[in-house]
Amino acid sequence: MCLAAAAHIVERDRFADLGITDPRLASLVAESWRRRAELPSLYGRFDLRYDGTGPAKMLEYNADTPTSLVEAASPQWFWMEERFPGADQWNSLHERLVEAWKRQAALLPPGPVHFVHSESDELGEDLMTVAYLRETAEQAGLDTEALSVERIGFDKLSGRFVDERLRFIRSCFKLYPWEWLTTDRFGPYVLDTLDNGGGTGTTCWIEPAWKMLLSNKALLTILWELYPGHPNLLAAHLDGPRELAANGGYVAKPLLGREGAGVTLHEAGAPPAVRDEACCYQELAPLPDFDGNRVVLGAWVVEDEAAGLGIRESAGPVTDEYARFLPHVIL
Template sequence: MERIRSTPRPDWRQKTEAQGLIYSTTVKDDGSTIEYWHEDAYYLFTMPEVETLETVTEELHRMSLEAARFLATGAMGDLGIGPAAMELARHSLEAADPAVYGRFDLAYDGTGPAKMLEYNADTPTGLVEAAICQWYWLQDVKPANDQWNGIHEALVAAWARRRTETGLTRLHVAHVGEEGTGEDWMNAAYLLDTAQQGGWQTQGLNIADIGWDRDAKRFVDLDDAPIEAVFKLYPWELMMADPFGMHVQDHPDAVTWFEPAWKMFLSTKALLAALWHLYPGHENLLPAYLDQPGPLTEWVAKPLHGREGDNIVIHAEGIDLVQPGQYGNEGWCYQAFHPLPDFGGNRAVLGAWVVDGESVGVGVRESDGLVTDYFARFLPNVIDAPAPVLAPTATEGSR
């Protein structure tokens, strides 16, 4: 794994915005701007590295499913979501409600075993840049090479399987309308598009516009049309804390949710402690404990429901870092401190995508500091291998 300097395309902004990446520029408090999309460098993997990481990612997913079953027993408490949400998640897990995707964050530099940092299994974003933008970058800049990126094709195929398995044909896709950058909207729009390619009839709406018909005891959209299946880019723990969550809790089988309620067991940082309890010493895990650091002398404290590096606390030799934020009341997980790989001052984290339990691609983010936060950069990836010769398909043409 190497970080290779590259010359940005002169029209990169127009191209990435046309592909849906309308949220690359962030304006900081001092008025300066920072770009999320970076193509003045790329990360180069060897094929053996990719094959190893694929195996690791799929094994971590299988282990996480076992950890979900362990958490469902209540052995580690209510995970900061409360008894009602625990019961809903347990019911969903027992029913084997269908799921689609997730993203592991891994620390890896090519010289040792990858280490799992966390699993974003409920509402992971980053699909536009990982599935689309870096693929088109490859066609323009390195067309003779392969890329670790089968995300688009995998999503389309997964949605097609969900349609066949459930017997449903119409999917509502919901996002938070108040999110101002456009990131949630574009990720939801992309998932809506892949569902369409997978054969679903689709309808987009804001999460706040999902209604409950008390007489018919069913969820409805703004036209009072019944909602049978819905993808919601909104965290389960927030939905269950809202008064609306009462209807979800009282009528768990009224609608098919993507991602399903059992993802609450995977989207909590308590998963890290559960994995270490079940698989102590596993080479791809970091020691982790719930509520206290246990034997750890250098650790990272993570709020159970934290996102984007908010409220992260790092305690290590020469380091005492506290990130701001609004999380933490729900509880904490303490994970062994493992610094991110440093590529010339650029600290990289691999976002390893999982669709239907299979490893399908990666998105690489890097930061200047110890925490991958709102100011991280996304860089494309290349495999040091020739591009596969494939017959053109409708899916590839519509990416």
């Protein structure tokens, strides 16, 4: 359904709903979508609300820079083997990531794959996630290099991005959102050199630009338009809370945000409030509470298939960067 929504955005030119108002950027994202079979794309994470009694509800989908991958992959598997030998776990993440790199190696330009994160990551989560994904690529036989995004250079003579040793960056896995990549100081160079398949451009970014269609909260409203009343979706609007203010309450989410930043909850009956910034107004579905722990399920996708489960719990109603990871078993 998310892929159908992405196709709808491109076909109906709904980029403005996502806050993509630069015609050139919109054109490049559309081209990336149309050429997606030629571009490497690795993974994503659905965040789901589920209490064991009814259908799971999709809270959002992070298809560009999802984290909590490290904990969901090998560590919780090793925990299970030590604590619950003979049990099972919904978890094939590591094997699927390695196989995905092997299958997609032919789509990568010659040379090492650079793995980059931002030095502004104070918790170290981005660094660990990138280091882990780099390990899966190396296990798949790829040549890799580590680099921070702040240390990427641009050689104006050749018109190419370079690393600290002045080698061309032909392919780059980034844990750095596309909305930052295209709007920071080097944003114009990113657009000028974007390898979108078809032999154009000089730098292939992973995840590809079309993932901007899926990691934007406006996706939730497009889904509700296309599949109104679907049991796995929550009602969502862009222009305000509408009926949600009176019927159960709503959550206001910035279109672009990570780790719960800027999310506000509004109970039923509270005066409807339309935020100044562009937001998605989604039906309120409080996370299930287990002894004061509010739980959200992270359902991982590698390439086109479900690949594992990572559970996070928090004391507050919004899952943020300080949420605890909870390993699981199937007995």
